Amino acid sequence: MWKPDRGSKKALYQQIADHLEQRISYGEFPPGSLLPSERKLADRLGVNRSTVIMAFAELRSMGIIDSRTGSGTRVSATKWGATPRHTPNWSRYAEGGNFLPNLPFMRRIREALIQQPSLIDFASGELAADLAPSEEIAKLMSGFQYTSYLGYDNPQGSIPLRQALVDYLEKYREIRTTESSILITSGSQQSLYLITQCLLSPGDAVAIEDPSYCYSLPMFQSAGIRLFRLPVDSQGIQPEEIRSLFKKHRIKMVFLNPNFQNPTGTVLSDASRRQLLDIASELRLPIVEDDPFSLTAYDGNPPSPLKASDKVGSIIYIGSFSKIAASGLRIGWMVAPHSIVKRLADARQQMDFGLSVIPQQVAGQFLQSSLFEPHLDRLRMELRFRRDLTIEALNKELPDALAYTIPDGGLHLWCRLNSAIQDGRLLEETIKRGTVFVPGSVYGSDPGFVRFTFSRPKTEDIERGISLFCEAFRQLNN
Amino acid sequence: MWKPDRGSKKALYQQIADHLEQRISYGEFPPGSLLPSERKLADRLGVNRSTVIMAFAELRSMGIIDSRTGSGTRVSATKWGATPRHTPNWSRYAEGGNFLPNLPFMRRIREALIQQPSLIDFASGELAADLAPSEEIAKLMSGFQYTSYLGYDNPQGSIPLRQALVDYLEKYREIRTTESSILITSGSQQSLYLITQCLLSPGDAVAIEDPSYCYSLPMFQSAGIRLFRLPVDSQGIQPEEIRSLFKKHRIKMVFLNPNFQNPTGTVLSDASRRQLLDIASELRLPIVEDDPFSLTAYDGNPPSPLKASDKVGSIIYIGSFSKIAASGLRIGWMVAPHSIVKRLADARQQMDFGLSVIPQQVAGQFLQSSLFEPHLDRLRMELRFRRDLTIEALNKELPDALAYTIPDGGLHLWCRLNSAIQDGRLLEETIKRGTVFVPGSVYGSDPGFVRFTFSRPKTEDIERGISLFCEAFRQLNN
Structure with a gap:
């Protein structure tokens, strides 16, 4: 600028x-x-x-x-x-146009970050620069013999990357699949967009977690989808509620993020998983499983995805590099029955004519290289460290004013403020002081919640950022 | 596979x-x-x-x-x-879903190309592997110090690439703009998709060239847009027809490809350009100018874009690397008033969360490098050579059976067959023999036209490919 x-x-x-x-x-x-x-x-x-x-x-x-x-x-x-x-x-x-603009809070946050690059950013749901494998990727790219054809890509995504993902999914996610069931997308956002645009029709009802990332996606409303909520507690959702939503509203799909859910950080309990799969099978109801955070499990033991136990074929599985490597690569994937993959690949051609071959090649090589495991190990360690710094800083300044559950994975800390403060005012006060977070209402929750993404600020800024937030909070609480 | x-x-x-x-x-x-x-x-x-x-x-x-x-x-x-x-x-x-599948002919051609990779491909509208700057890009990438941040990109696209495009647009397209009026997209397809989704509403009427690439885009129908035709002759469209379409149908936008139009190869005449801009200004009608082919002008003198003479601000200008460098990079751009760029950037965030930073960096460096001009020179020479080979082969085998105008730029030769042959039958016969083209009906034209993309097959395959096509034609003509 x-x-x-x-x-x-x-x-x-x-x-x-x-x-x-x-x-x-x-x-x-x-x-x-x-x-x-x-x-x-x-x-x-x-x-x-x-x-x-x-x-x-x-x-x-x-x-x-x-x-x-x-x-x-x-x-x-x-x-x-x-x-x-x-x-x-x-x-x-x-x-004009059908497509709705982003939520005002999201636009406000983005604008503030562009205008004040020095803001301490607890809002952007991504990794800090020093957590991304930039050196690893530079190394891979400098060794590139770029001789492959630079033409339009295969509509489902590059075959070498899909082959690398078959191995990755089996090794890390216990999912057995073949390359013909995989669609490469530019990330979970595009996967969700394709599903809502191509598999659902205006007026269709779907169930989503509450609170959930999906609430912040006007694309559901743009597509004319009716959203129904599945409340999330410390064990995740209650699968029985799906049955009653199905009876009442004929929901046609369920969107879930069972592992280290965004924003709450919860992991769906084993009992609920079994129940969920039974209900999906009984109702013939497709479940879209968004699984971006599992490999961040701080103890190195990521929870299994639902898809690993999906005997019936109820689940469309969505994964991505954004939260475990680099959001700027723009590489995600979807595992689904062949007919669905073909349909979505065809629609995607109409929207953007497919993905760039270069980041696909980088991603495939990174997955298969000896650089991937050490990167994950370092990432987990660093994330745990930043989570602890964030919690420590909050406890120091606002011990009784907030409640949270300590997450075992993911990038976020979800806090309830024991005080009725207007989301918008708190956000503005915080921006004025030099830091930014996401108000809970963006995720459809009641007022009084905030999401801190501790993976995004620099380590050395976390304490000061939280301190500025607390200052704003105390100011408004007076 | x-x-x-x-x-x-x-x-x-x-x-x-x-x-x-x-x-x-x-x-x-x-x-x-x-x-x-x-x-x-x-x-x-x-x-x-x-x-x-x-x-x-x-x-x-x-x-x-x-x-x-x-x-x-x-x-x-x-x-x-x-x-x-x-x-x-x-x-x-x-x-289900709102989004329509691709046209059957397009799906058939894509399927045939996947199943028989040995097909001589006159159908895919892109450059052959040896015309793309693969070596140049390999050179740029191997020199990469990949240290920049691999996070989500600026919603309008990377700033260095936009800065490089400001210079490029002034030098090569006589368009003066600033980086804040530029939106980076993954190519013309995404630019058109964003415009139809976000600036038009279901039921809106728009005017497009006939024949035109736009006919093969179900995305117009998916968005509920009503299409009206502007017939293209050897001088391009007749601007006066826009006025009558506006009176009759209240068209809200005009989509044009004035230079080396796809598929006909025509260049809009100077008189028509002046008239067109006057009418747009008089009717306050936005024109979307798609300009992917200009720099392929075989004589090295690309025709100016409409945007260069746009005093009123009627024109949204769309450009791309796909036809002059490599479609696999997936880099395009749009120049539009700031309010439009902001709106589309916001919507794109909802759809795919922006572009990968890597190809943007490659594209920006390529534009500013000393490798770009020599690449263009070589491309123009090679394209003219392939055009001549194609015409020679057709003249040898079917001198009276077809008519065409020799294009001075672009990747395509548009031919009228002096014989009533069913599109579908000709396509199947041709595929059976080992080559493939696009039937004219895909562009909304009357039956009996074909488009040959001479930039796509290898030089040494052109003569044989055309010969196989002619064999199929004669067979059905008997």
């Missing part, structure tokens, strides 16, 4: 005016469109608001922008030979 | 039976599901049909499969402890 050059001889406000003039002249902000507010722009550019006010005054004097009290600053309607009467009404197009 | 091992001591039929038993036991083919026919399986595995019949007999004797006359071979309903009464009815799920 452009920033003014503080070393330049040109005044800051003049640099900003020139930059805005350029962006307007390139059509980025069409005639009549709204510019960001003075305050926002000042934040984003890291300057005082008065500097932006001077830049706007400069542009106004040139007739490029108009400001009107209460309605913000707009690109002049008659400048640049174009008038808004001739430009498409882009804002109407941007508001 | 698995194939029996002809060097093994185990009989072929036994290997096939074992392999199928394994796939069935892994749940790939659930109880009660239909297996591929004997003929199809024989084709796919490269064995005689009698071998498959013996393998099926073996599985039948073990009670694993059932065959019934007229209804094919199914996985036994009672084997493996599971009965179909307990397995989800996957085929009903596969048939």
Whole structure:
């Protein structure tokens, strides 16, 4: 993102005016469109608001922008030979369409992280830079003899990667499958998107865990899916509730994350697993099992997936590299009956024409290399360490104000605040102080919960980040 | 894909039976599901049909499969402890959903190419392996210091790649823009998908060229969009027709590929361009300009994009690496007003959580390297050579049976056959002989047209491939 050059001889406000003039002249902000507010722009550019006010005054004097009290600053309607009467009404197009925008809290968090890269980030559900196998991947890539064909890939994903996954799934997840039952996707998000778009129809009912990551996915609503909740306690969901949802609402699918569930960190009990598989079989109900966290089990003994005990073929299994290696690779997979894999591969071709061959090749080689196991060992150790740091910091500052269960795997700590504080206010207070988390309501839970992703901040920032959060909490609690 | 091992001591039929038993036991083919026919399986595995019949007999004797006359071979309903009464009815799920499957011809062509990799491929709209910059990319990758963060990417795409594209667009396409107006996508397909999903609503009318690539995209129908045609002649479309479509059907957007149009190869005339921009401005109508082929202009003088003359901001510009470098990179871009870019970036996060950072880094470095220009020079020379070879071969064998305009850029030759032959029959006859093309009806044209992608087969295969096509044509024409 452009920033003014503080070393330049040109005044800051003049640099900003020139930059805005350029962006307007390139059509980025069409005639009549709204510019960001003075305050926002000042934040984003890291300057005082008065500097932006001077830049706007400069542009106004040139007739490029108009400001009107209460309605913000707009690109002049008659400048640049174009008038808004001739430009498409882009804002109407941007508001149209079926596909819903992200939840406001999620957009707010993303925006804050872009504007203030120094924020201590407990919000992004991913690994910190030093936990990702960057060196391992650099090593693999530098040894690359890149001679393979750089054409469109096989619609199901590259065959060598699928072959590597057959071995991986058997060795690490007790899942026996063949490459023809595997679809490579760009991650769990794309797997879920394909399932909701292609296997469900508007009006269909599905059951999801509450709280759950799935609540934060407007894609369910965009697809017209009706969501019903399966409450999660310390043992996971109660499978019997599926039966009653089926009777009442004819649910057509169940979405579950049985191991180190996001956000609660719980592991579904053995008894519930057996019961769940029986019910799925009895009702002929497909279960989508999302399993991104298992290999992070801090003691090195990951819980089995449901799919390993799926005798009937009720389960679509979803896995990913994002939480155990690097989200930036964008490599995930799905194991499903052949007819489903074929159908989803065909639809995916229509959406993005398949995946890049390069990260697939990197992922396949990484899985089969001697670098993978040591990476996992280090990751587990580091995650446990960061979990403990987070808990220690919280206990130090807010011993009685919150409750949590200590997770045995995963990237998140789920906390209940023993105090009624508005999610949005707490988030803003926290951002103001220099840290950010995800409010529990994003996961569909009642107010008063927060999710801390302890895998994302740097180790040395965890204590300070938690301390800033606690400061904000105490401030609002007064 | 698995194939029996002809060097093994185990009989072929036994290997096939074992392999199928394994796939069935892994749940790939659930109880009660239909297996591929004997003929199809024989084709796919490269064995005689009698071998498959013996393998099926073996599985039948073990009670694993059932065959019934007229209804094919199914996985036994009672084997493996599971009965179909307990397995989800996957085929009903596969048939459900809003998203339509690909056109039958496209699926047939893809299937044929997977089953017979030796087919001479005039169908896939991409570059041959030896035209892609594989060596250049290998060189860039082996020099990689992969130290950057492997986390989720910026929702609009990596900033260094967007910065490289700002320079690229100015230098090669006369488009001046800034990185904040650019959205990186996985290619033109994803750009079009995002636009149809997010900026249009079911029932909206849009205008597309006829014939056009867009006809082969069920995604328009999946989104409930009504398509209206703008006939393409040797000068491109007639812009006046847009005005009448707007009056009659209130079209909300126009999709155009003005330079070396797919499939016809035509370039929109200068007069039509001016007229088109005037009409767009007058009607406030957004135009989506797809510009994948311009840099292939064989004489080294690519026609300008519409976007370069877009004073009003009517145009969303779409570009891609797929046709000028490598489709397997999966890197494309879109230039649009900031509000549109933001909206689409947000939606894309919901669909696939963004792109892999690795191919973006490769693409950005390639654009800025000294390897890019020489690659383009070589590409143009090679494409012209292949175009000439294709035309020569057609002229030799079918001088009067077809008509075409010689394209000055792009990857395709569009031919009219002076004879009424059914598309499907010609396709099957051609596949049988060992080559494949795309029937014109895929592009919405009247029957009797074919598209040859001369960039895809190896140079040394072009003459033979065309000869096989001509043989099939003469056979059906008798």
